[in-house]
Amino acid sequence: MKELALIEQIRRSFAASRSKAVALGIGDDCAILRPPAGSEVLVTTDFTLEGKHFRRDLHPPESVGHRCLARGLSDLAAMGATPMAAFLSLALPASPLADPKSRTWITRFFKGLRALADQHHITLAGGDTAESPSDAILADIVLLGAAPIGRSLRRSGAKPGDALYVTGSLGGAAAELSSLFTLNTFPAKISKTVNHPQTFPQPRIAIGQALLRRKLATACIDISDGLSTDLAHLCRASNVAAELEQSAIPLHPLTRKLAPDAALNLALHGGEDYELLFSAPTSTRIPHQLAGIPITRIGQFTRKQAKRPLMTLLGLEGTRATLEPHGWEHFSLS
Structure with a gap:
């Protein structure tokens, strides 16, 4: 499996999960998003690093994919946002692309990510793939959400007596x-x-x-x-x-x-x-x-x-x- 084949597998997996906010998803140089009228866009990003956030010998691949997306969704939840789209940059060791068992791990990873994405009506609209500089899997998820202008929840609003x-x-x-x-x-x-x-x-x-x-x-x-x-x-x-x-x-x-x-x-x-x-x-x-x-x-x-x-x-x-x-x-x- 080469990089282009991996990207095509990801594109096919998420082709049917496009949300209304995504006018153009995986396949072009950029995605095109359409936030709801009267809304502003909220952006968050989170790393998922093997050895820090998960272990392949302990966490099922579905769990790793699920947790990768959950990290960003939780940030959107804290601000009251409605999820719009996700972007994933994934760095994999060279061996997983050559080993059938490791390719199965990748498929199961995306199965877990896709299941949570479907639950919250969000699609993977783009990202990047690369060869990891080590034997560790590295993933960076970017989540975009929408909230009414000036109304998103923040950390700075608590008052004495609340x-x-x-x-x-x-x-x-x-x-x-x-x-x-x-x-x-x-x-x-x-x-x-x-x-x-x-x-x-x-x-x-x-x-x-x-x-x-x-x-x-x-x-x-x-x-x-x-x-x-x-x-x-x-x-x-x-x-x-x-x-x-x-x-x-x-x-x-x-x-x-x-x-x-x-x-x-x-x-x-x-x-x-x-x-x-x-x-x-x-x-x-x-x-x-x-x-x-x-x-x-x-x-x-x-x-x-x-x-x-x-x-x-x-x-x-x-x-x-x-x-x-x-x-x-x-x-x-x-």
């Missing part, structure tokens, strides 16, 4: 990853993807759109890097502090086999949960569910003060402890 909410449950992705390392394998057959928060995370696109459409949130961020790290990002962008209630944090069922402290640690710092963290005035009625996903109030924002912690964890017995961001961070030496 309540703090999170979607879904936390710690499941890190707990599943830990079990993969323990088993050193992944089940051969997967009946469904919704119960695998690490290998098949579900971006909260519909919730982000509902928060924007119904004007429920004052600020929003996705917490793929971990609750503690992304809450710190939101606090700094909004120039506020936060108090987090330990007893309110919704723990994923996969954490139930762990000791309470270990489960809390994964919920706070584990990352890759792909849930949304958002603020809303206490006067705003936030439903218990949006798009079928539970919404939980887990704290509040306060005025930022000198010599006071940016984030405080309120313990089960009325204790107060400084919460430091210990989620995912590239180039960290710790």
